[in-house]
Each structure stands twice: as C-alpha cells, then as structure tokens.
Amino acid sequence: MTKNLVIVESPAKAKTIEGFLGNDFLVKSSYGHVMDLNKTQLGVDIENGFEPQYEVSPDKKKLIAELKKLAKDAEMVWLASDEDREGEAISFHLFKALGLKEAHTKRIVFHEITKTAITRAIENPRDIDYHLVWAQQARRVLDRLVGYELSPLLWKKVKPSLSAGRVQSVAVRLIVEREEEIKQFEVSSAFRITAVLNISIDGTQYQVNAELPERFDDRDKALAFLESCKGAAYTIQSVEKKPAKKSPAPPFTTSTLQQEASRKLGYSVANTMRIAQQLYESGKITYMRTDSVNLSDLALHMAKEVVTRQYGAQYVKTRRFATKTKGAQEAHEAIRPTYMEKQSITGSAEEKKLYDLIWKRTLASQMADAELEKTTVSILVSTNNKQLIASGEVILFDGFLKVYFEGTDDENGDESQTILPPLNAGMALMLREMTAQERFTRHPARYTEASLVKKMEELGIGRPSTYAPTISTIQKREYVVKEDRPGVVRQYQVLTLVNDQIKEKTANENTGFEKSKLFPTDIGTLVNRFLCQYFDSIIDYNFTANVEKEFDEIADGRKEWNLMIKEFYGPFHLKIENTLENAGKFSGEKLLGVDPVTGKNVFVKVGRFGPIVQLGDTESEEKPRFASLKKTQSLDTISLAEALDLFSFPRLLGEFEGSEVSVALGRFGPYVKHNNLFFSLLKTDDPVEISIERAIELIENKRNKDEQSLIKEFDAQPELKVLNGRYGPYISFNKKNFKIPKGTDPAGLTLEACMAIVDDPANAPKKKFVRKKK
DNA sequence: CAGTGAGCGAGCTTCCGCTTGACTT
Numbered sequence A: 001m002t003k004n005l006v007i008v009e010s011p012a013k014a015k016t017i018e019g020f021l022g023n024d025f026l027v028k029s030s031y032g033h034v035m036d037l038n039k040t041q042l043g044v045d046i047e048n049g050f051e052p053q054y055e056v057s058p059d060k061k062k063l064i065a066e067l068k069k070l071a072k073d074a075e076m077v078w079l080a081s082d083e084d085r086e087g088e089a090i091s092f093h094l095f096k097a098l099g100l101k102e103a104h105t106k107r108i109v110f111h112e113i114t115k116t117a118i119t120r121a122i123e124n125p126r127d128i129d130y131h132l133v134w135a136q137q138a139r140r141v142l143d144r145l146v147g148y149e150l151s152p153l154l155w156k157k158v159k160p161s162l163s164a165g166r167v168q169s170v171a172v173r174l175i176v177e178r179e180e181e182i183k184q185f186e187v188s189s190a191f192r193i194t195a196v197l198n199i200s201i202d203g204t205q206y207q208v209n210a211e212l213p214e215r216f217d218d219r220d221k222a223l224a225f226l227e228s229c230k231g232a233a234y235t236i237q238s239v240e241k242k243p244a245k246k247s248p249a250p251p252f253t254t255s256t257l258q259q260e261a262s263r264k265l266g267y268s269v270a271n272t273m274r275i276a277q278q279l280y281e282s283g284k285i286t287y288m289r290t291d292s293v294n295l296s297d298l299a300l301h302m303a304k305e306v307v308t309r310q311y312g313a314q315y316v317k318t319r320r321f322a323t324k325t326k327g328a329q330e331a332h333e334a335i336r337p338t339y340m341e342k343q344s345i346t347g348s349a350e351e352k353k354l355y356d357l358i359w360k361r362t363l364a365s366q367m368a369d370a371e372l373e374k375t376t377v378s379i380l381v382s383t384n385n386k387q388l389i390a391s392g393e394v395i396l397f398d399g400f401l402k403v404y405f406e407g408t409d410d411e412n413g414d415e416s417q418t419i420l421p422p423l424n425a426g427m428a429l430m431l432r433e434m435t436a437q438e439r440f441t442r443h444p445a446r447y448t449e450a451s452l453v454k455k456m457e458e459l460g461i462g463r464p465s466t467y468a469p470t471i472s473t474i475q476k477r478e479y480v481v482k483e484d485r486p487g488v489v490r491q492y493q494v495l496t497l498v499n500d501q502i503k504e505k506t507a508n509e510n511t512g513f514e515k516s517k518l519f520p521t522d523i524g525t526l527v528n529r530f531l532c533q534y535f536d537s538i539i540d541y542n543f544t545a546n547v548e549k550e551f552d553e554i555a556d557g558r559k560e561w562n563l564m565i566k567e568f569y570g571p572f573h574l575k576i577e578n579t580l581e582n583a584g585k586f587s588g589e590k591l592l593g594v595d596p597v598t599g600k601n602v603f604v605k606v607g608r609f610g611p612i613v614q615l616g617d618t619e620s621e622e623k624p625r626f627a628s629l630k631k632t633q634s635l636d637t638i639s640l641a642e643a644l645d646l647f648s649f650p651r652l653l654g655e656f657e658g659s660e661v662s663v664a665l666g667r668f669g670p671y672v673k674h675n676n677l678f679f680s681l682l683k684t685d686d687p688v689e690i691s692i693e694r695a696i697e698l699i700e701n702k703r704n705k706d707e708q709s710l711i712k713e714f715d716a717q718p719e720l721k722v723l724n725g726r727y728g729p730y731i732s733f734n735k736k737n738f739k740i741p742k743g744t745d746p747a748g749l750t751l752e753a754c755m756a757i758v759d760d761p762a763n764a765p766k767k768k769f770v771r772k773k774k
Numbered sequence B: 001c002a003g004t005g006a007g008c009g010a011g012c013t014t015c016c017g018c019t020t021g022a023c024t025t
Helices: A011-020 A058-073 A085-097 A115-123 A130-157 A168-184 A219-229 A254-265 A269-281 A297-311 A349-364 A449-459 A467-476 A522-534 A543-555 A561-582 A640-648 A692-709 A751-759
Strands: A004-008 A025-029 A035-037 A054-056 A076-079 A105-107 A189-201 A204-216 A234-246 A370-381 A387-397 A428-440 A480-485 A488-498 A501-511 A514-520 A590-594 A601-607 A610-615 A625-628 A651-656 A659-666 A669-674 A677-680 A710-714 A717-725 A728-733 A736-739
Touching: A004 A011, A004 A058, A011 A025, A011 A115, A025 A058, A035 A085, A035 A130, A054 A058, A054 A085, A058 A085, A076 A085, A085 A130, A130 A522, A130 A543, A130 A561, A168 A449, A168 A467, A168 A514, A168 A522, A189 A219, A189 A387, A189 A488, A204 A219, A204 A370, A204 A428, A219 A428, A219 A488, A219 A501, A234 A387, A254 A269, A254 A349, A254 A449, A254 A467, A269 A349, A269 A449, A269 A467, A297 A349, A449 A467, A449 A514, A467 A480, A514 A522, A522 A601, A522 A610, A543 A561, A590 A640, A601 A640, A610 A640, A625 A640, A651 A692, A659 A692, A669 A692, A677 A692, A692 A710, A692 A717, A717 A751, A728 A751
Parallel strands: A004 A025, A004 A076, A076 A105
Antiparallel strands: A035 A054, A189 A204, A189 A428, A204 A387, A234 A370, A234 A428, A370 A387, A428 A488, A480 A514, A488 A501, A590 A601, A601 A610, A610 A625, A651 A659, A659 A669, A669 A677, A710 A717, A717 A728, A728 A736
C-alpha cells in the first residue's frame, strides 16, 4: 500500500518522476483527458445554462477503475496534470471520476521534470482552479456547438459525412484562398542585368560578379542598355564595409520542429511527430508537444558546458527566449535533448537525424552571435554613368553558425553571398561578359503541411497536440490533397555582351513544379464557399483569437463562462436555422455546354458521392445520365469534350479466354473487368484510349502478382489460402483475413493448423464497433 | 472495394484537445 498517489498526463513522465520521489509515492498517468462529451449526441444542455454532459471516455473506463482502487488506498492523491486550461480540466475530471475528497487531494504543477522542480511542487500544493476549469468548459462547449451544428447542415446542403469546425475550416480556407490568389496572379517578366568582371591584384586573377540594381521591363530596353555598354571602362567607385550580426533561432517548439524537419529532412508533419514520440518515450528528448521556447536552468547549464568544452568559452552566450506566439500556454519546456552531452544516439536512421536537428538547434540557441562583414562595391560604367553593384559577405566570427543554421521557406533563395577579393576604389576591372536575362515573377507559394502549421500558429489556431491531426483530417475529408505536380517548360530570352558583340538566344526552363504541396479539391472549395457565404464570422481569421480573449477573461474570473457561450450561441444558432430553411442545395452546379449528339445540356456539380457530370436537365421527363469525374479532373477546369468522354463508360473492349473484357470508371479509378474480377488501370493508362491488348496485359500482370503473394494453398479446401500481404503473411478464408500468431512459419502450416487459427476467436478479424441505438 | 446520383425514409456521418498503443491486408 502506498501513502501517496501522483497522477500526471503522460506515462513517460510518470516513470521519470517516480525516480525522483521516494518509496512513499506511486506515480500513474491519466493518458490525457479522461472525460469528454458523448460522441453520439450534442452533449450540451442548451436549456440549462449550456451545462456540458461530461462522461468518462469509453477507452478510459478501465483506467479510471484502476486509479479509483489506488486512490482509495492512498492517504493523499496529488493531481499533477499540466498547468494550463486543459490540464486543469483533467485534474477536475479526475477528481470527479475517482470520487476524491478535498481533504485527501492536492493539486500541484511543475514546468520541468527535475528533482528540484518536483520537490518544490510537492511543497507548494494548491486547490483546483475552477476559473480555469470553466474556461476549458467554454472552449469545449463552443467547439462542440460549432462542429455539431455546422456539420449536419453541410450534410443537408452540400454532401453527407462532411465536417466543419473552428480549426479545420480555417485551415481549408487558407488553402482555398491561396489557390485563388495563384489563379488570379498575372505573371510578368523583366530583364535582369548581371556582369562577370576580371581583375588582377598583385599578380593574382580574380573574378567579380556584379548586378545592375535596376531591371528593364522589355527586351528592347535591355538591348539598348547592353549597346550602351559597348567599349566601356569599368572602374571601382566605392567600397563600403558594414559589420553585421546574425543571432541563432530559439529552441524548437512543436511547430518549428515540424517546419525544420520538413525543410531539412523532408518529413511530413505526422512523421515528425511519430519519430519525436519515440525519442521522448526512450527518454532522449523532452516533451514534443509544446509551444514554449523556454529552457530549464539545468538545460542552460548543460548547454553552456558542452559549448565551452567543444568550442571554447568565446562561443558561449546564455540566452532566454520569450514566446511571441498568440495564445501560447507554455505548460512545458521547449523541445530539447534530455542530456545535452549526448551528441548522438542509437536508434533508427530517422530518429538519429531528428535528434541531431534538435541537438544542434538547442546548442546553437546558447551560442554567440555570428559576426559578419558585408561589403558593397559600386562599379562605374564609363559610357552610360550607370553603376553595377557587387556584394560580398565575410564571416569574421562564426559563432552559432558553427553548429546550425535555420532553413528557409523562400523558394527564390538563389542569390548566395560570396567572398570578394581585396578591392579598393579606383581599381579598374575588365568585362568578360554581361548578360540580360528575362526573369519571371512568381505566384505566392502553395502551402506545404509544415508551412500551413506555421500559418495556423501565427493565427493562433489549433494547438501543438492538434496540428498533425488537423492536417490529416482535412485530407481525410478530401477537402485538400497533398500532391506533386509536374512543371511546364517555359521559354525565356537571354542577351549577352561579349567582346563588344551582342548575341541573342532563347532558352528553356522548367517552371511550376510542385512537390508535396496542398491543393484544394472541388469539395473543399465548395464547402469553403458555403461557409464564407453563410458563416463568415466562424471562419474569420480572427475568430479564434477573439474567443481566446474571452476564455482568458473567464480564467481570470472576469466573465462567466455560460454567459459567454450564450452570447455566441444565440446569433449562431439563428443563422443555422435560417440557412437550413432558406438556403437551397449548394452543389456548385455549372452549365458546361450542349452535347452535340443529343442536344442535351451538360452540367457539372458536386453530387452525393463527389464531383459529377450530368447529361440532360433535372426537370426533364427523361432521367438525366450521370458520371463521376476522374480524380485528376476538376469542376473548374473540365472541358465539354472531357465531360462527354465520361459517358462512354462502361465500354466493351473485346474478348479474352472466352469472356468479355470491359473498361469502366469506379470509385477507386478506372478499371478493367473480366470474369467478375477487377484490374486497376495504371496512372499512365488512359481509359478512353486503352486497347484490348493492354487490358489483357493488366490482367496477366495481376495474375502473376497474386501468384507471387501465394505462400500455400490446399486442394481439400480451395477457399483457404496462405498469402503474403502488406503487413506480412496472413490466412484468407471465405473472403475473411486472419492474422498468423507470431513465431509461426507460414510456409510450414498444414490445413489443420490453418483451420485451428481460423477457429481461434483470438485471431478473428476485428469487427467494426457497432453503436447502440440511443 | 469497383456500372451509385428519381423520391422516400431509416440510419449514419460531425467538433477540438489531451494522451498512447492496437491494428490494419
């Protein structure tokens, strides 16, 4: 029996803390929230002051029972969840769910996992802060009301199973609006003049690159400039040197870690979090869901020691960073290595790389500024009095740059600073070549997962624990897709002046290539348009920031939580009712043209299952025909001819082995059908053009592949097969799949052994959770 | 999991934020 039960949020934290406290303390974890609103109903009592109907979450029932037993036996229960709104609610919910008594309960908080911090916390307990708990209730109830009233409205007006919410709908809006900006963007071009000059100083030949600050908006002006440089002398007019400084970036938060891992390692946001979780659980880094840039005294001390030892005292600079992020709650430290002296770790390759990034970033944040000298050289062109500028940069002291430099999202980052030779005013240079190259303006960059997180953080929308899930939600709902897009070839003009002769040529460049970028779908665009039209206040970029202010007022005891909700819900619910009654179907229907064969109208719109084309009017006596758009097509860009092509399916291609072969478009893309079996077309196959020969090839390829994945089959039971799948070997029987127990050799299985596995209820395929009727 | 989209009606879908495993074909 233990005297003291301490409950924290994370099991990894529990393990560490238990080491700091003596035998009198048992440390357990709540695994996050333990109570929530029921998923299947609104869960808010609108009539009675918006009282939330919290209940123990289904997956926490067992845990609560276990904690209850331990709490009963303990003399004192210490609620040690995080010191923020959500953490306070967790403590309150534990208090309720475990049936605790005030006399035997204490609330404690700490920001770092060190022995001193924990001991100090134990010595300074407090009571549950109900103002904070109410602020959380307001947050929870608001999100539920928005999500559970808007979503069903979308089901009725747009398409079933859609969703809307305070966070996800704004994320989608950002992507849709960026795409619109890109569509509106008009590309223009201008000519940029660069020069390569030579100079000999003390017998050494140097090359200097210079640029004309001004640009010419057409070819003739650029040509005129080059003409005017013919026969010119190039003299240095001035050399200006300016000292400059660079400071390191603050230690990682969740959002900056996701951004850097994306830029430098190419990890998706979800991947970064998965790897960070592994590092955290094995005790290598501190907690990875944080909005704080703060480092503990212990960490500062460790970093100082490592910097001194590895690079010397002149590289040390202890810094404390302040959070600028909107709505940051700072319940944790920044993300850092647990032990700074561990420069590398054991683990998978991706764990090593992410750890290396965290180690370098943390160490660099505690290092001296880099000192630079920036040099600007003006070169006078004698014939036209214009000035070319050469700029260079010299690092006088590298400081933190020795370890780490933050990446950039700027896609135009091609102008690198160079080192210049020792130049002085009055020196003469020889022109080797002057170039006027046509350069194009670029549209705003599409969002990557990580740059979207950055933007959301700036707007104060979402939390470290939700960035990754939100991004996966909007992709799962098919509001946006993450894709690569090939670029197109574009021509540009180049004029060159060499030996007082001007040459002109046209060259090619690839432009518009996109890698892992977020694109809005037709459905995402349509839902966004719906919400903009009827609920502009909810998807306003400032909505979250404004309600956050009110949550803060509640937390400070300056406002009553249900009053705040009432003020919001009144007008909001009225809008829901109005829209429900007065708005028609919101399908984005558009008349594309007339079918020359039938003379019927061709429409495109979003239907129950996604984007479709419709042949014939809905009101006409004859039922219109429908066909789904291909995944690569969009309502916005599809042509009449492409739309009409979609009605040519299913189409008979010919015969193979005495049965018909046809091609059709299905839910999962185009496929070939033969003997009731389906064969998917490759992305490179065009279903309009596909030949019977190619279709047969697809059928035979699939047969080969199936044969390779077959490990074993039995004559006595043709329904049963041992197969090799994506997750290793498994048994397929009567179209159901069964996992093979670990340690069993799949090739050595007998039919009897297989049947035993199939009959063992432990191996039965999991059924989908069937919800009870209300 | 594969040719769906009339209209009706039943029954379903849905939020954000805090945490980990269990599990997939």
